Amino acid sequence: MIKSSPLPTGVTVPVRDEERKVSNGGVQEGLVSIGLNAWYGRLLAIRNINIHFEPKHVTAIIGPSGCGKSTLIRCFNRLHETVPGARVSGQVLLDGKDIYSPGTDPVQLRRRIGMVFQRPNPFPTMSIFDNVATGIKLNGGMKGSRLAEIVERSLRHAALWDEVKDKLRNTGTDLSGGQQQRLCIARALAVEPEVLLMDEPCSALDPIATMKIEDLIRSLRETYMIVIVTHNMQQAARVSDFTGFMLAAEDRAGELIEFGPTPQMFTNPKDKRTEDYITGRFG
Amino acid sequence: MRGDAVFPAVTFLAALAIIALMLLIVYQMTIVALPSLERFGAGFLTGTTWDAVTEEFGALPAIFGTIVTSLLALLIAVPLSIGAAIFLTELAPSPVGNVVSFLVELLAAIPSVVYGIWGLFVLVPLVRDPLQRVLGDYLGFLPLFQGPRFGVGVLSAGIILAIMILPLVTATTRDIIRMVPSTQKEAMLALGATKWETIWRAVLPYGRSGIVGAIILGLGRALGETMAVTMVIGNAFKISPSLFAPGQTMASQIASEFAEATSDLYISALIEIGLVLLGISLLVNIMARLLVWRATRGVGGRLKT
Numbered sequence: 001m002i003k004s005s006p007l008p009t010g011v012t013v014p015v016r017d018e019e020r021k022v023s024n025g026g027v028q029e030g031l032v033s034i035g036l037n038a039w040y041g042r043l044l045a046i047r048n049i050n051i052h053f054e055p056k057h058v059t060a061i062i063g064p065s066g067c068g069k070s071t072l073i074r075c076f077n078r079l080h081e082t083v084p085g086a087r088v089s090g091q092v093l094l095d096g097k098d099i100y101s102p103g104t105d106p107v108q109l110r111r112r113i114g115m116v117f118q119r120p121n122p123f124p125t126m127s128i129f130d131n132v133a134t135g136i137k138l139n140g141g142m143k144g145s146r147l148a149e150i151v152e153r154s155l156r157h158a159a160l161w162d163e164v165k166d167k168l169r170n171t172g173t174d175l176s177g178g179q180q181q182r183l184c185i186a187r188a189l190a191v192e193p194e195v196l197l198m199d200e201p202c203s204a205l206d207p208i209a210t211m212k213i214e215d216l217i218r219s220l221r222e223t224y225m226i227v228i229v230t231h232n233m234q235q236a237a238r239v240s241d242f243t244g245f246m247l248a249a250e251d252r253a254g255e256l257i258e259f260g261p262t263p264q265m266f267t268n269p270k271d272k273r274t275e276d277y278i279t280g281r282f283g
Numbered sequence: 284m285r286g287d288a289v290f291p292a293v294t295f296l297a298a299l300a301i302i303a304l305m306l307l308i309v310y311q312m313t314i315v316a317l318p319s320l321e322r323f324g325a326g327f328l329t330g331t332t333w334d335a336v337t338e339e340f341g342a343l344p345a346i347f348g349t350i351v352t353s354l355l356a357l358l359i360a361v362p363l364s365i366g367a368a369i370f371l372t373e374l375a376p377s378p379v380g381n382v383v384s385f386l387v388e389l390l391a392a393i394p395s396v397v398y399g400i401w402g403l404f405v406l407v408p409l410v411r412d413p414l415q416r417v418l419g420d421y422l423g424f425l426p427l428f429q430g431p432r433f434g435v436g437v438l439s440a441g442i443i444l445a446i447m448i449l450p451l452v453t454a455t456t457r458d459i460i461r462m463v464p465s466t467q468k469e470a471m472l473a474l475g476a477t478k479w480e481t482i483w484r485a486v487l488p489y490g491r492s493g494i495v496g497a498i499i500l501g502l503g504r505a506l507g508e509t510m511a512v513t514m515v516i517g518n519a520f521k522i523s524p525s526l527f528a529p530g531q532t533m534a535s536q537i538a539s540e541f542a543e544a545t546s547d548l549y550i551s552a553l554i555e556i557g558l559v560l561l562g563i564s565l566l567v568n569i570m571a572r573l574l575v576w577r578a579t580r581g582v583g584g585r586l587k588t
Contacts, residue, residue, distance in 0.1 A: 077473060079473060107475055108475065109475075110473055117466055117469065117473075119466060121466040123467065123489070125489060125491065135475060138484075139475065187470075188473070191475060
């Protein structure tokens with residue numbers, strides 16, 4: 001789906017030093033984007049994004065509304081291109097392989113890269129059990145006790161098991177908003193993805209539900225590579241190891257302004273714009 | 284200022300007039316149908332004789348014909364309509380979708396009598412041969428496909444009804460599918476579903492009550508459709524297990540016999556058929572409207588956040 005187009009020039013993007021470091025025979029572990037651009041029709045939504053996410057780390061993408069942070073993570077599971085008129089150029093490497101190469105099947109890719117959305121979106125006609133089991137059934141499926149095992153493990157992983165174990169056959173939409181969001185996380189975890197993309201997962205939740213999701217993110221870090229988009233800077237500071245700050249340029253295209261370890265980003269940002277945003281001077 | 288006071292009153296009266304008209308129709312029909320209601324009672328619905336000479340009237344064959352032709356129409360039209368609606372909303376590039384959508388809705392604007400004349404001169408010969416020949420030769424062991432192959436009959440009526448309800452069911456289903464939130468589709472896609480799996484497991488289940496409503500709306504239309512059916516059904520008052528046999532629906536019964544109804548009781552019986560049809564249509568349409576209305580309001584989703 002890559003369409004060649006000249007990369008914009010004259011744009012300098014801060015890049016972490018580690019990003020250039022290449023280990024084990026030239027294969028970079030994790031998720032890397034190189035010169036990534038994304039359009040909606042003629043509108044350039046993000047420009048020349050170079051970023052590197054490491055396994056077993058949480059990376060937060062922060063920035064004001066409309067800076068392209070959601071668009072960015074939707075490029076990583078190739079969901080961006082499902083919007084009519086949307087396209088992408090540049091490279092995204094998952095463990096060294098370009099996910100936009102012609103040989104990559106986006107359907108297979110999305111089984112390796114799970115996603116949690118802004119608003120809880122369980123399937124309303126399915127039971128709690130079936131919501132979690134959906135992804136496994138898509139993968140060719142399994143039945144009976146093995147399936148039940150995976151559903152239970154996923155719900156435990158998502159810290160929801162104790163609350164729903166007695167009503168697995170009830171519909172998922174009867175749960176509270178926070179429980180629904182954890183159900184959606186369990187649903188994403190059930191297919192055992194390598195990466196979990198979270199698009200403002202707490203923006204529709206109250207503070208207590210938010211806290212639970214944040215605890216969950218910290219515990220999931222042991223197993224997964226997590227990329228979380230948030231407009232909440234405190235949340236980024238609480239849950240992430242690395243933080244990227246995005247900002248829309250004058251032509252409304254989002255750019256990655258700065259990227260670094262979270263403590264450094266929040267205490268000693270290198271870029272003036274990052275500092276302005278973090279100290280609440282705008283956004 | 285005065286205009287603003289008068290205007291609501293006038294429009295309110297107009298709205299009231301429609302309801303009053305409806306009630307008046309039911310009242311008037313009941314009055315005329317009284318002799319038949321008194322004479323035959325509930326037996327009218329189960330009687331199978333329709334004899335103007337002995338003045339013996341029972342509506343069962345017409346009711347049976349109405350149900351069979353309508354169900355046949357649904358059987359043919361529903362898969363086509365849902366398929367077309369999925370194509371229009373989810374698969375077709377938007378210029379193509381818009382043009383096809385427009386053409387589908389144009390089908391609904393064709394007058395019933397035009398469908399009838401087309402049915403009589405184009406469809407019926409095709410039903411006779413090859414359709415009835417093939418069905419009769421290969422599936423003739425089923426009672427459904429036995430008997431003389433006239434062309435005109437229940438099968439032709441069902442097919443023409445299917446064509447006539449196709450635009451309504453397609454357009455309504457299309458609107459229902461458009462109401463399915465993109466977050467539902469994206470949730471399924473993000474789990475690694477193909478486009479087909481996304482439609483089958485996320486889009487259609489989410490819209491199912493609305494789609495059922497669309498189907499019932501089509502049923503309501505098929506039940507009352509008169510002109511085209513009268514022209515191709517063969518107008519024979521009997522209950523036959525074969526789809527090849529000529530038959531009668533409630534609507535075609537009234538249309539084909541009203542001009543020759545001479546006695547008061549004959550007219551009364553026809554009007555009573557009309558009352559039965561009105562009642563069934565009302566019920567079916569109310570049910571369908573409720574389902575579609577609920578679905579397009581988003582109640583089908585029932586999402587709490």
